[in-house]
Amino acid sequence: MADAPGNVTDLWSPLRAATSARVGLGRSGDAQPLRAVLEFQQAHAKARDAVHLPLDVDALTAELGPHRVVQVESAAADRSTYLRRPDLGRRLDEASAEALDAEEKGFDVVFVIGDGLSATAVQTHAAALLHAAVERLGGLSVGPVVVARQARVALGDEVGERLKAKLVAVLIGERPGLSVAESLGVYLTFDPRRGRRDSERNCISNVHRLGGLSYALAADKLAWLAREALRLGLTGVKLKDDVDLLAAAAGSPALEGG
Amino acid sequence: MTAYRCDLGGERYAFDDLKTVLAKASPRRSGDELAGLAAETDAERIAARYVLADLPLKVFLDEALVPYEDDEVTRLIIDGRDADAFRPIAHLTVGGFRDWLLGHEADGEALAAVSPGLTPEMVAAVSKLMRNQDLIAVARKRRVVTAFRTTLGLPGRLGSRLQPNHPTDDLRGIAVSVLDGLLYGVGDAVIGINPATDNVPNAIALMEMLDALRQSYDIPAQTCVLTHVTNAIEIMNRRAPVDLVFQSVAGSEAANRGFGVDLAVLKEAHEAALALQRGTVGQNVMYFETGQGAALSADAHHGVDQQTMEARAYAVARAFDPMIVNTVVGFIGPEYLYDGKQIIRAGLEDHFCGKLLGLPMGCDVCYTNHAEADQDDMDGLMTLLTVAGCTFLIAVPGADDVMLNYQSLSFHDLLYLRATMGVKAAPEFEAWLERMGMVGPEGRINELTLSDPRMSRLLDQTRRVA
Numbered sequence: 001m002a003d004a005p006g007n008v009t010d011l012w013s014p015l016r017a018a019t020s021a022r023v024g025l026g027r028s029g030d031a032q033p034l035r036a037v038l039e040f041q042q043a044h045a046k047a048r049d050a051v052h053l054p055l056d057v058d059a060l061t062a063e064l065g066p067h068r069v070v071q072v073e074s075a076a077a078d079r080s081t082y083l084r085r086p087d088l089g090r091r092l093d094e095a096s097a098e099a100l101d102a103e104e105k106g107f108d109v110v111f112v113i114g115d116g117l118s119a120t121a122v123q124t125h126a127a128a129l130l131h132a133a134v135e136r137l138g139g140l141s142v143g144p145v146v147v148a149r150q151a152r153v154a155l156g157d158e159v160g161e162r163l164k165a166k167l168v169a170v171l172i173g174e175r176p177g178l179s180v181a182e183s184l185g186v187y188l189t190f191d192p193r194r195g196r197r198d199s200e201r202n203c204i205s206n207v208h209r210l211g212g213l214s215y216a217l218a219a220d221k222l223a224w225l226a227r228e229a230l231r232l233g234l235t236g237v238k239l240k241d242d243v244d245l246l247a248a249a250a251g252s253p254a255l256e257g258g
Numbered sequence: 259m260t261a262y263r264c265d266l267g268g269e270r271y272a273f274d275d276l277k278t279v280l281a282k283a284s285p286r287r288s289g290d291e292l293a294g295l296a297a298e299t300d301a302e303r304i305a306a307r308y309v310l311a312d313l314p315l316k317v318f319l320d321e322a323l324v325p326y327e328d329d330e331v332t333r334l335i336i337d338g339r340d341a342d343a344f345r346p347i348a349h350l351t352v353g354g355f356r357d358w359l360l361g362h363e364a365d366g367e368a369l370a371a372v373s374p375g376l377t378p379e380m381v382a383a384v385s386k387l388m389r390n391q392d393l394i395a396v397a398r399k400r401r402v403v404t405a406f407r408t409t410l411g412l413p414g415r416l417g418s419r420l421q422p423n424h425p426t427d428d429l430r431g432i433a434v435s436v437l438d439g440l441l442y443g444v445g446d447a448v449i450g451i452n453p454a455t456d457n458v459p460n461a462i463a464l465m466e467m468l469d470a471l472r473q474s475y476d477i478p479a480q481t482c483v484l485t486h487v488t489n490a491i492e493i494m495n496r497r498a499p500v501d502l503v504f505q506s507v508a509g510s511e512a513a514n515r516g517f518g519v520d521l522a523v524l525k526e527a528h529e530a531a532l533a534l535q536r537g538t539v540g541q542n543v544m545y546f547e548t549g550q551g552a553a554l555s556a557d558a559h560h561g562v563d564q565q566t567m568e569a570r571a572y573a574v575a576r577a578f579d580p581m582i583v584n585t586v587v588g589f590i591g592p593e594y595l596y597d598g599k600q601i602i603r604a605g606l607e608d609h610f611c612g613k614l615l616g617l618p619m620g621c622d623v624c625y626t627n628h629a630e631a632d633q634d635d636m637d638g639l640m641t642l643l644t645v646a647g648c649t650f651l652i653a654v655p656g657a658d659d660v661m662l663n664y665q666s667l668s669f670h671d672l673l674y675l676r677a678t679m680g681v682k683a684a685p686e687f688e689a690w691l692e693r694m695g696m697v698g699p700e701g702r703i704n705e706l707t708l709s710d711p712r713m714s715r716l717l718d719q720t721r722r723v724a
Contacts, residue, residue, distance in 0.1 A: 011713070011717075015434045015437075015717075015720075016434075018428060018430040018431040018433075018434045019424055019428065019430075019431030019432070019434050019435055019655075019660070020425065020431075020660045021422070021423075021424070021431070021434075021435050021438075021654070021655040021656070021658070021660050022655045022656025022657075022658050022660075022668075023434055023435055023437075023438040023655045023656070024438060025655075025656055025668075025670070027670065027673070027705050030670060030673035030674045030676075030677050030702070031670055031673075031674065032656070032668060032670050036656060040633070040656060040657065040658065043658070044627065044632060044633075044665070047627035048627060050627075051627060051628045083592045083593065083596075083628055084288045084291065084292065084592060084593055084596060085292060085593070086292075086593050087292070117628055175626065175627065175628060175663065176627050176628075176663075177627065177660075177663030177664075178627070178658045178660075178663070178665070179658075179660055179663075181627075
């Protein structure tokens with residue numbers, strides 16, 4: 001497995017700095033050199049693992065302490081069903097719905113942590129971001145942390161509705177790419193109830209450590225949006241329109257986890 | 259009314275209406291299952307195909323799947339159909355049409371002659387009775403030639419879109435990817451950027467950079483920034499260099515509304531682009547993208563299966579004489595096309611249906627990381643599509659689109675297809691490659707080394723432009 005010839009490497013190295021695209025790979029005949037093929041396969045494997053490896057709920061629960069955790073499942077029974085049936089990932093299964101109905105109700109903010117399309121992202125970033133966010137929400141009542149498996153973004157609507165939350169914040173794994181397989185997204189929805197549209201949410205995307213949004217900055221945004229949402233009584237396009245600065249800093253468009 | 263029934267293997271199967279027959283006759287795919295339209299069992303699927311095979315083609319003229327009154331795409335299809343062109347096949351059943359298409363008498367000329375008489379529903383219907391090899395064999399006969407600065411669709415040619423996307427639209431980063439692609443002889447169909455930020459000033463900056471690159475290399479190719487059609491109209495008003503006008507389209511009025519377009523705005527853009535007269539060897543100025551599942555994801559599918567809705571999008575495209583059309587076949591995700599098998603089948607169906615309706619049909623052979631697919635599946639689909647005479651394929655550096663976060667083909671893949679299938683780029687572009695000294699023995703693309711003066715010239719120009 002030889003490197004590309006020295007002169008080709010030298011030629012491309014200053015150009016590569018301009019883009020993360022896989023340029024100047026060199027050739028073996030007409031094909032990609034083996035090194036490039038294996039690097040690509042490794043990145044794809046990481047992305048696939050992010051989609052398919054199950055969320056370790058016990059480990060996450062331990063990291064979330066001292067917050068109390070309620071575990072729920074969506075109506076998608078397994079990963080294959082989850083991927084085929086986004087509608088099932090947006091609903092709770094019966095046992096989870098009953099469990100939530102038995103909980104105390106009425107909070108300013110309820111956090112839902114859902115695996116989405118990258119359990120790796122959730123495992124890596126969710127607890128740290130949650131702690132940073134709660135620190136910034138002094139004076140607001142925060143409900144138990146709901147950890148959801150096989151979850152889409154809109155699952156938070158049903159959770160928030162059942163817990164009678166004014167605002168639900170869903171922390172969820174975004175669709176993995178080859179360059180970043182562990183990117184977390186946050187979706188805020190005021191007055192959550194089933195049937196909310198995506199245009200009624202605010203999103204903070206690209207929370208990760210490979211040039212993405214830091215926990216501190218993401219938590220700042222989240223806290224600011226949460227207080228504004230409670231003050232104005234809304235989330236979505238109308239809230240975002242007032243926050244040019246935040247929208248601009250949020251970077252590239254959301255990679256929908258749900 | 260259950261007019262659609264058949265007895266098969268000791269069971270009676272009945273279907274409520276025409277669109278149910280079509281949906282249940284479709285090869286299994288996750289999008290139709292998500293919509294609740296798919297056959298319940300494999301046996302029911304085949305029963306639906308028996309029923310479909312015996313229906314007269316004319317049934318699609320009598321029964322609109324999406325109501326004429328509610329939908330401008332249906333009105334476009336019905337009102338724009340050429341009844342004379344349909345006459346030679348008017349007596350056929352859907353099954354008979356399949357046999358007719360495969361017959362030796364149905365050569366390219368005969369297929370072209372019936373194109374204006376066909377509706378997308380007829381084409382979708384017959385595709386459901388065709389195996390993959392049938393879709394390939396018939397599509398291969400139907401060449402559709404279009405031109406702007408290059409001529410696409412000629413026999414023995416395979417075009418390519420060079421897609422140099424960048425996560426922040428960095429001009430230098432994009433120029434580097436363009437250079438990379440040109441070194442593999444890619445880009446004769448279009449050099450086209452999906453902007454990360456879709457607004458007018460950003461699109462103009464990208465267009466001006468691409469146009470300067472094109473002129474400094476003296477490349478016979480067309481460029482495109484895939485911005486919304488309303489932006490393109492505004493950009494043309496501001497006299498920025500627009501070669502091809504891009505828009506995503508779908509198969510119903512409501513789905514197109516979801517994309518923020520209707521036929522009137524497409525017409526306005528088409529006329530504005532024609533008025534620029536920027537083409538040198540032709541004036542096909544539109545670039546459309548489509549993909550199965552677009553209508554369902556907009557909840558605008560009217561209970562019709564996703565492949566038939568996709569074919570209806572081609573009726574929208576053909577009204578504007580496009581330079582290129584491509585299905586973004588695996589981009590939409592596993593809830594519509596679950597795995598490599600479903601993506602490959604859909605790619606071949608889309609190419610066949612587009613060609614039969616007279617479109618310069620290409621394909622973005624691609625998948626997302628949550629689909630059950632990998633580059634091996636893409637190797638299969640790109641090879642099959644090249645055999646089928648596909649107009650063009652999309653390629654990005656190393657098959658990894660770092661802006662849209664999905665996998666397409668790599669520039670290398672075009673070299674492989676060129677070498678194994680003996681296909682070449684468009685004649686104008688091929689002549690440019692030869693002028694650049696990039697075409698080697700047996701039509702292969704040379705690998706340039708650093709010491710090669712042609713390489714340093716290309717590099718210098720890249721640095722100057724960006």
